[in-house]
Amino acid sequence: MRYKEFTIEGRNAVLEAFRSGKTIDKLFVLDGCQDGPVKSIIREAKKTDTIINFVDKERLDRLAGTGHHQGVVAQAAAYEYAEVEDILKAAKDKGEAPFIFILDEIEDPHNLGAIIRTANQAGAHGVIIPKRRAVGLTATVAKTSAGAINYTPVAKVTNISKTIEDLKKQGMWFVCADMDGTTMYDLNLTGPIGLVIGNEGSGVGRLVKEKCDFVASIPMKGDIDSLNASVAAGVLAYEIVRQRMTK
Structure with a gap:
């Protein structure tokens, strides 16, 4: 392989x-x-x-x-990287509003693999990761993605904040996950959207967070204050899926 x-x-x-x-x-x-x-x-x-x-x-x-x-x-890299333009083209070819995962310094290959798997199942058109301080498309990522890496394009960019700015100019808007945000059920998450998931320990970086249009929180009922990054990505992604289906 x-x-x-x-x-x-x-x-x-x-x-x-x-x-x-x-x-x-x-x-x-x-x-x-x-x-x-x-x-x-x-x-x-x-x-x-x-x-x-x-x-x-x-x-x-x-x-x-x-x-x-x-x-x-x-x-x-275990697999070739795509370009951001390839991801936008995938959405256009399907006649769908773009739905992109943006990952801010995800360092655990198991998390990245699981997120790519979730992105594929949620119908996202691609995943964007940074070049520095983040895991790339390693063997572990490929295995954890359970084959999704073959179907969901992953682009690697120098600057996440600038990429968000560029995509905003093309009509996209962005929501990031953070405990201090508005409950995700109270936000309108339809349309051309980028879901920003932050680092496992420190969350979404300040500069990236400032570029986001909305900050969404996941309701927490337990005794600890956070979810695993790939689980949080899945929960938010499927709220986006639900809203896109009922639009």
Whole structure:
């Protein structure tokens, strides 16, 4: 299966991965390593959106698993990323108002996989994730999505706030999940909508939250104050589904 190739280690293998056009999310290089082959790899990485991290040998050994990394480990995307335009086109082709999930720094691959699965079942046209401080399309994400990753496009953007601004200009509006918001049942969640779900610990970032039109809260009846990020995404997504169906 495609996602077994996720971690690439060794100088020749990593350089070949870049030159073949494989999507590399992150490159890890032994700190202080500056010889010719490593410089070539870094030069190739800088031509792309790859995030370059300089790390110590212990970190590289943990990432590699085999110990034969020669000072470089690459993490390749298990699946190709889409463009934001592809997601909008998917909505247009179906004759539907766009429904997009925007994820602000989701770091747990199980959460991302579960959210992609939910997005698919809820009829969302795609998922947008940030390049930094967030998990990419890893093998674990692919497996947790239970196949949904094959059908629901995922786009990776540099700046979530700017992406929201750009989509607003195209007629979309945005609702983010936050405990301090208005109860989701009291909001009109129909039309071209983006559902913003925040980081597992800190929630939606302040700058992203300020760009949202509405802040929605999920009624909480229990003794703790939050839901798992993927569960919260599912609960809100299906309120959007309900409202779109009854519109």
